[in-house]
Amino acid sequence: MTEYTYAKAAVPAGSLPNDWSAYTKEILRSGPGGKAPDAVVSVMQTPYNIGLFTALKRAGYTGVLSDPTDYDPGLLAKDATRQALDGVVVLLQFQPFESDSPAMRQFKADIRKTAGKEVPLSMHMLTGYMSADLFLSLAAKAGKDLTVESFQKAANGFSDTGTLVGDRSEPKGQKESFGCGALVRLTGGRYEVAVPFRCYPPIPFR
Structure with a gap:
């Protein structure tokens, strides 16, 4: 059983403390x-x-x-x-950059190709990459005659597995994390x- 012994939002949000001793x-x-x-x-x-x-x-x-x-x-x-x-x-x-899955290898290759060289990876890169990936996956499911209605219909019953953020499901993902x-x-x-x-x-x- 987990016991939370200290759970206070006590650190000022506007500036870093000069002395942490009060908190420690x-x-x-x-x-x-x-x-x-x-x-x-x-x-x-x-x-x-x-x-x-x-x-x-x-x-x-x-x-x-x-x-x-x-x-x-x-x-x-x-x-x-x-x-x-x-x-x-x-x-x-999401999958750590240190993992060696096919999806992570593809991500690294795509970033390297887009940048034209090796660049430091970041969570922001992966967030943008997976947002674009989800959009394209939904658009592909909607079909060639893409409209707002067909896109929304595709998003209303979409799911896939094995991505860099795990098993995705919509519209459930609007209210629940993917749990990975x-x-x-x-x-x-x-x-x-x-x-x-x-x-x-x-x-x-x-």
Whole structure:
């Protein structure tokens, strides 16, 4: 059974704290008996995560650090960022770039062809790529005489499997995630797949 020992939106959204000690002290005493929790999951963006994770490590925290935002090969270009995020486990809702599936190989080839060279990959690239892929898949199902009505009809009963974001289904996907994910860990300056990408029963949005 999972116990949430600390769940506060306490960090100011407008600016990075100069001193994280107020937050780290509370977090590190939030577990049973005033001890540190087994894992700290941050839902903040990278600059905030760097500050929080660095402060937790300096305070001696050795548990699991995780977030859903810090997966970007571009982050590895800076020594300070690599050190701050070293060991952090990141949740992805798409196949990691480190996977060797046919779909990932095709994605990399398409990006390389479009850019005319090797370029750093990012979540934004994959989001745009898969948005275009979904549009083209729906348009293909609608047929040659594409209209707003035929497109909407195609979207009202569309599903496919094995994509970079898992098993897609519409219109269910407008209210539910596709329920697929993977975990990667930043180790020694590079991302490694910690838990391979797979699909699970979807959880409805609330």
